[in-house]
């Protein structure tokens with residue numbers, strides 16, 4: 001039995017904000033995919049959380065860390081854990097949620113503990129349920145209604161973060177319209193990558209425009225990505241500031257990542273595939 005779990009980054013290929021609940025949380029309709037790029041959580045000797053890795057600096061290992069909070073929810077706050085942090089913090093690719101989900105999976109698997117109720121999981125973060133599912137999903141509600149996607153055509157992404165941290169609540173607060181159209185009720189079957197990209201181009205990330213107003217560098221990132229050869233789509237993920245370029249081949253994505261990194265050495269740039277399809281179907285999950 002392995003004593004670790006990957007914590008893959010999530011990317012919102014689309015993110016439609018379709019309403020707002022009385023408690024202020026927003027209703028979403030989003031295509032969420034998971035990438036090979038991510039953090040890693042392992043069991044460790046001793047007690048408590050230790051963090052290392054290229055993105056560890058400035059991230060507290062105290063009780064507010066989402067890994068510690070997830071462990072506490074499992075009744076195991078004292079257990080020894082090591083987080084290898086590779087994803088930039090507060091960047092729209094759900095690193096904290098992925099880490100929390102990895103902690104829940106790891107402790108459930110290795111210690112035989114039951115998972116907490118969905119409401120408690122959702123309270124850790126709206127992205128934690130989809131990260132716990134760990135498969136490409138259509139995500140609705142505030143993040144708790146999950147429908148697994150059918151196998152997707154090959155997709156390669158170039159993730160670019162301009163090293164600006166964005167506050168998710170602030171982006172939602174400055175959203176000009178909260179009642180936007182959802183995606184179509186029944187998603188099409190995408191026959192190949194160009195068809196998938198063409199369909200995605202008609203979808204939106206409704207948080208992109210408020211995030212660009214808060215951090216104008218996002219517009220520059222999108223322009224740079226869109227200018228790369230064979231980039232079929234450039235869009236922001238989540239509440240930003242990370243944006244993705246969408247490519248049909250690993251080679252095109254890899255060359256684009258090299259070019260973006262060379263022209264912008266201070267930006268965080270990764271070429272990554274999406275995780276393979278999992279056939280152990282999640283039946284519709286909700287609270």
Ligand SMILES: C[C@](O)(CO)[C@H](O)COP(=O)(O)OP(=O)(O)OC[C@H]1O[C@@H](n2ccc(N)nc2=O)[C@H](O)[C@@H]1O
Nearest residue numbers: 012024025026097125126127128142168169172238239
């Ligand atoms: C924007 C997304 O990244 C899309 O996947 C997620 O919905 C955000 O997920 P998250 O970072 O796990 O969000 P949380 O930590 O639960 O919420 C942070 C804040 O974002 C706002 N929030 C979040 C999710 C949601 N459906 N509606 C909201 O209005 C709320 O102000 C909330 O206080």
Ligand SMILES: Nc1ncnc2c1ncn2[C@@H]1O[C@H](COP(=O)(O)OP(=O)(O)OP(=O)(O)O)[C@@H](O)[C@H]1O
Nearest residue numbers: 065066089090091092093094095096097099127238
């Ligand atoms: N293990 C963790 N990794 C990253 N951030 C964490 C962690 N634990 C707590 N946090 C806090 O959670 C907040 C959100 O971080 P995260 O990296 O998940 O943001 P994000 O990528 O924008 O998420 P999302 O896309 O779900 O909105 C940050 O303010 C950070 O300080």
